Amino acid sequence: MNSTVSAAASTLEPLFVALSYGLDTLTRAFYAVPGSAVVARYVKSSHQNDPGRTVLELVLFLFAVATLLQGRRRTDSSAKHFIKFSDKEIDELVEDWRPEPLMEPLQPEEEVELAKIPVISGPTGVRPTLVTGQQVVNLASFNFVGLVGNEHIKTRSVETLRKYGLGSCGPPGFYGTIDVHVDLERDISSFLGTESTIIYSQAFATGSSVIPAFCKKGDVIVADAGVGFGIRKGIQNSRSTVRYYRHNDMQHLEEVLHSMDRERRKKRAPLTRRFIITEAIFDHDGTIADLPRIVELKKKYKHRLILDETTSFGSLGKHGRGLTEHHGVPVTDVDILYGSLAHGLSAAGGFCSGSNVMVEHQRINSSSVVFSAAMPPLLAVCGSEGINILRNDASIIPRLQTNVRAARTVLEKTQGIEIPSDYQSPVIHICLRPRSGAATLAPPEQQSYFFAEKQPAATLHYAREERVLQQIVDDALRGGVLITRAHRLKGQENPEPRPSIRLAITAAMSVKETEDAVRVVREAIDRVLTAEAQA
Amino acid sequence: MSPPNIKLPDTLHSINPQIMRRGRSASIVKVEEVGENANEELDQTASLNSEWVNYKGAWLIHPVLMLMGKVFIDTVPGVNQELSWTIVNLCYLTFSYIMFHYVTGIPFGTEINGVYDDLTMWEQIDSGAQYTPAKKWLFCMPIGLFLLSTHFTRYDPILFGINFTALVVLGVLPKLPQLHRQRIRLMPEEDFSSAPTPIGPPTPKAYD
Numbered sequence: 001m002n003s004t005v006s007a008a009a010s011t012l013e014p015l016f017v018a019l020s021y022g023l024d025t026l027t028r029a030f031y032a033v034p035g036s037a038v039v040a041r042y043v044k045s046s047h048q049n050d051p052g053r054t055v056l057e058l059v060l061f062l063f064a065v066a067t068l069l070q071g072r073r074r075t076d077s078s079a080k081h082f083i084k085f086s087d088k089e090i091d092e093l094v095e096d097w098r099p100e101p102l103m104e105p106l107q108p109e110e111e112v113e114l115a116k117i118p119v120i121s122g123p124t125g126v127r128p129t130l131v132t133g134q135q136v137v138n139l140a141s142f143n144f145v146g147l148v149g150n151e152h153i154k155t156r157s158v159e160t161l162r163k164y165g166l167g168s169c170g171p172p173g174f175y176g177t178i179d180v181h182v183d184l185e186r187d188i189s190s191f192l193g194t195e196s197t198i199i200y201s202q203a204f205a206t207g208s209s210v211i212p213a214f215c216k217k218g219d220v221i222v223a224d225a226g227v228g229f230g231i232r233k234g235i236q237n238s239r240s241t242v243r244y245y246r247h248n249d250m251q252h253l254e255e256v257l258h259s260m261d262r263e264r265r266k267k268r269a270p271l272t273r274r275f276i277i278t279e280a281i282f283d284h285d286g287t288i289a290d291l292p293r294i295v296e297l298k299k300k301y302k303h304r305l306i307l308d309e310t311t312s313f314g315s316l317g318k319h320g321r322g323l324t325e326h327h328g329v330p331v332t333d334v335d336i337l338y339g340s341l342a343h344g345l346s347a348a349g350g351f352c353s354g355s356n357v358m359v360e361h362q363r364i365n366s367s368s369v370v371f372s373a374a375m376p377p378l379l380a381v382c383g384s385e386g387i388n389i390l391r392n393d394a395s396i397i398p399r400l401q402t403n404v405r406a407a408r409t410v411l412e413k414t415q416g417i418e419i420p421s422d423y424q425s426p427v428i429h430i431c432l433r434p435r436s437g438a439a440t441l442a443p444p445e446q447q448s449y450f451f452a453e454k455q456p457a458a459t460l461h462y463a464r465e466e467r468v469l470q471q472i473v474d475d476a477l478r479g480g481v482l483i484t485r486a487h488r489l490k491g492q493e494n495p496e497p498r499p500s501i502r503l504a505i506t507a508a509m510s511v512k513e514t515e516d517a518v519r520v521v522r523e524a525i526d527r528v529l530t531a532e533a534q535a
Numbered sequence: 536m537s538p539p540n541i542k543l544p545d546t547l548h549s550i551n552p553q554i555m556r557r558g559r560s561a562s563i564v565k566v567e568e569v570g571e572n573a574n575e576e577l578d579q580t581a582s583l584n585s586e587w588v589n590y591k592g593a594w595l596i597h598p599v600l601m602l603m604g605k606v607f608i609d610t611v612p613g614v615n616q617e618l619s620w621t622i623v624n625l626c627y628l629t630f631s632y633i634m635f636h637y638v639t640g641i642p643f644g645t646e647i648n649g650v651y652d653d654l655t656m657w658e659q660i661d662s663g664a665q666y667t668p669a670k671k672w673l674f675c676m677p678i679g680l681f682l683l684s685t686h687f688t689r690y691d692p693i694l695f696g697i698n699f700t701a702l703v704v705l706g707v708l709p710k711l712p713q714l715h716r717q718r719i720r721l722m723p724e725e726d727f728s729s730a731p732t733p734i735g736p737p738t739p740k741a742y743d
Contacts, residue, residue, distance in 0.1 A: 042686065053695060057682060060702075064678045073665040073712070218652060 116474065118482060125149040126508045128482070136477065137517045139503050140484040142343040144315040144426050145386065145396055146508025153385045160378040168374040172199075173363060176374035184380045187387045188351050192321055193331050197353040198362050199383075201375040203340035206350030207308055208234035209368035210338050213361065214306075215240040215275055220264075222256055222303065223277040224248065228284060229493055231277060231308060240275075247282075250293045257301040274303040280312035280323035284486065284497040286421025286429045288316075291327045295334075304335040314344015315426045320390045320397050326424075345386035348379040400426055400507035403514040407505055410518040416529040429486065429500040430525070432465050465499045468532055472501060475524035481517045569653045569716045585659040588669040597676045601627060617694055620684035624698050628677055628705040635673070636709040657709065658716055665712040677706035 030036050085093070106114065118136075120128040125148050129135045147153060160180065170176035181199060188197040200206040211234030215221055219240040223231065226247035235242050243260060245253040253276075260274075276298050278289045291307075298305045309322045317325025322339065324331045331337065331353075338352035352362060362369055390396060404426050411419060411430070418431045469485050476483050486502040503521070505514060587593055601623060608619045640652040651659055661667040681702045690698070708714060 053685070053690075056699065057685060060678055061682060063707075064675050067666070067674055068671050070666040072667050 113470070116470065118477065123149060126506060130482075134477075134480070136480050136482040137509070137513065137520075138482050139505070139517055139521070140482050142311070142427075142504045143346055143506040143508060144344045144400055144504070145320065145346070145390060146400075146506050147346040147382075147386050147389065148508070150389075152389075153382050156381050156385050157378045160381040164377040166378070167376055170373060171371060172369055172374040178374075178377045178380070180377045180380040180384070181374060184384045184387075185351070187384045188353055191319075191387050191391060192324075192337070192353050194337070194353040195356045196359045197351050198359045198366075198369060199341075199375060199380070200338075200350040200352065200366075200368050201348075201372055202368070203310060203342040203348070203350040204230050205368050205372070206338050206340065206352065207231045207310070208237065209366050210336060210352050210362065211235060211277065211306065212238040213366040214304075214336065214358075215273070219272045220260060220274040221277055222253065222260065222275070224253075224279065224282075224289070225495075226282045226284060226287070226497075227277060227279055227308070228282070229489060231279070232493070235277070247285075248287050248289060250290055250297070253294070254297055257297060257303065261301060274301075275306055276303045277306045277308070279308040279310065280316070281310075281422070281425050281427060283311060283427070284429070284488075284493075285431075285500070286419075286425040286427040286502075288312075288326075288422040288425055289323065291323050291329050291334075295329055299333075305333070306336040307334045307338075309337060309339035310350075311340075311343050311425075311427055313339035313341075314386070314390065315397070315400060316424070318397060319394060320344065341383045341386070345383055345390075347382035347386050349375045349383070396507050400505065402511055403505045403507065403509060404428075406511050406515045407503065407518045410515055410522055414522050414525055417525060426505045428503040428505065430503065430521075431498050431500045432468060432529075434461075462496065462499050468528060469499055469501055471528045472521075472524050475528055476521050479520040479524060481520045481524075483521060563721065565720045567718045567720060569658075569718060585656060585661070588660050588673070594669075594672050597673075601680055617688045617690060620688050621694055621698055624677075624680055624684055625701055627680060628701050631673075631677065632705040632709065654716070663715065665715065670710070674707075674710050677702055681706075 031040075119131045121131045122129060124138065124141055126138055126143070126146070127135055128138055141148070164178060164180070168176045168178055168181075172181065185197040185199055188199075189195065200209065207228075207230040211221075211231065215235070215238035217239040219238070221235055221238070221240045221242040223235060223242055223244055224247055225244040243256050245256045257276075264271075276294060278294060280291075281288055289307075294305065297303075307323065312326070313322045314320045316323055319325065321331075322337075323329075324334060324337070332355075334354070336352065336354055336358060338350060340350045341347040342349060352359065352366075364370065401424065404424065407428060408419070408423060411417070411428070416433050418433050419428060420431060421428045466485065473483055473485055483501055483503060486497070486500045488497055490496075501521075503518070509517070604626060605619065605623045608614060608622050614622075635657045636655050639655050657670075660669055681698060684698065685695070
């Protein structure tokens with residue numbers, strides 16, 4: 001027994017000797033370092049005869065040192081999506097890469113569609129001539145006031161062209177503003193009765209520029225579910241929180257406003273700017289918004305109203321001032337009113353009108369005003385002249401309304417179609433009535449007013465509807481009337497609007513001409529739908 | 536040559552329309568991650584609120600404030616060393632916790648309000664990178680204060696326990712990289728009524 005212990009001890013003895021020697025050297029080296037006595041005294045007095053406490057503090061100290069020695073990591077956004085490929089994988093990926101063509105070759109139906117686009121020879125107007133030589137009645141272009149081809153405006157434009165040249169050579173803030181722009185702004189303000197106006201050089205870009213100028217991240221937008229592409233892009237750019245309410249459903253608007261208010265109060269979130277966005281005449285189905293009710297709700301829930309008057313400026317109201325005149329609502333109730341000069345007045349560009357403060361803010365904060373070129377001066381003069389004509393001639397809009405009524409009366413008795421447009425809207429959308437048993441849309445309860453994923457069943461039905469509508473358009477063209485389907489960016493609007501034929505009534509035609517033209521359309525519809533039903 | 540079989544992550548977050556109802560979740564404690572979509576990431580990299588933590592003055596202010604606080608509390612009669620260090624320790628931990636880990640978003644409004652609404656200051660520093668110099672300094676400050684305080688005082692176990700727990704819960708745990716963007720909720724309510732803001736239709740791809 002003793003011998004084994006002593007034997008073990010003797011083998012381990014050199015190890016012990018080495019250890020104690022090493023410890024000795026370390027201690028001597030430690031005390032050789034200047035200031036080590038201070039550290040030793042510090043640690044000894046911290047120890048305070050409590051080993052548990054010292055252990056905890058030591059752990060803490062070592063943890064801090066370990067943290068200090070760690071290298072800097074990447075930010076988590078780039079780390080999360082960063083894939084470390086091996087060299088071999090990189091080589092394989094590079095070998096396999098085939099560049100995609102810039103333009104895919106056209107599908108057969110796209111080629112057909114492209115071939116069917118009518119080409120007008122010469123200037124457009126109420127009765128343009130196509131390159132095939134056929135003269136047609138134009139119910140496709142927006143021409144509400146009937147100013148396309150107006151001789152007086154043409155003369156004034158040519159004068160302006162000779163005086164100023166063609167372009168304005170810059171953004172409005174950087175040498176691009178000419179006196180005719182200022183005149184146009186003043187004309188629009190005095191026409192509408194607002195304090196001031198700012199003009200935009202492109203009508204479609206107005207909405208997507210005005211909305212991000214005022215709505216920022218953290219703000220709240222309550223928008224109609226039927227708003228068009230420009231507004232949706234504007235809302236997307238603004239990064240605000242958005243809730244959609246069912247199209248033109250004032251009851252639902254109130255519910256959404258109420259629930260947003262309650263949510264904010266519950267979360268005790270700070271008060272941010274809140275907006276209601278709606279169009280006056282909706283571009284995708286021609287319905288008119290209920291402005292008095294919206295103004296009432298906006299005052300109750302303290303939201304600001306952004307009204308898009310793209311299709312209603314120059315077509316609604318006694319003098320063409322838009323939805324505010326149409327409903328008798330004071331224009332100061334609309335906080336941000338913007339519209340287009342291209343649809344109603346056949347000039348170009350858009351405008352945004354309202355209080356001084358609101359307009360001045362846009363001169364530096366609206367992307368389109370800051371970065372896009374200003375309108376050519378001759379088009380600004382067209383706009384001013386158009387407004388003059390509207391102001392002086394009080395018979396234009398009543399004429400337009402008579403034409404609209406006549407067109408609606410003719411279309412009323414047509415079988416197999418639905419017209420969602422309002423009775424007073426100069427934009428008339430004709431949709432196909434869904435075949436009995438086959439629904440083209442999910443029932444309203446299932447339609448999510450948050451962004452739903454694409455509805456594949458609906459797209460299939462839409463393809464069929466588009467085909468039938470195109471046949472109607474072709475048939476009407478053979479009858480001498482130029483109409484068009486409403487063209488949309490497929491896959492970009494959510495939810496997809498129903499396919500429709502869009503008629504744009506104009507005041508330039510007489511009642512009889514409008515009736516005749518729409519009668520041709522009706523006969524085309526009847527013929528095509530009967531053929532479809534028999535097929 | 537067949538394409539290599541490499542799985543790419545899906546970076547587009549899909550949005551599920553959620554049913555509106557309320558209810559209590561089954562768990563007592565729930566750890567939620569504060570996620571982000573692509574738009575918010577773009578906004579945040581475009582504008583930084585937390586640049587000031589990298590200035591040397593912001594580093595120096597911590598020991599200066601600690602010293603001033605200690606001196607001030609020492610002037611109050613009847614306060615012994617243990618109590619004074621405990622007060623300094625707890626006050627420092629509380630204020631730094633409120634400032635860096637409790638308040639979310641940008642408290643003093645600028646034009647970028649709303650971009651950082653869900654993130655605490657700690658998560659905003661250096662765009663979420665870990666172990667940066669500023670974070671290391673701020674990490675060592677409370678630990679250094681604690682070690683200093685244990686050196687100069689004779690803590691009884693209770694005071695030691697209070698100080699140590701406060702240090703760990705308020706000073707160390709929130710700063711750990713493992714808890715980055717995690718929120719601990721006690722007795723959480725399942726809240727489905729606020730659906731996420733729709734991003735919008737995806738940018739057009741080639742025909743699929």
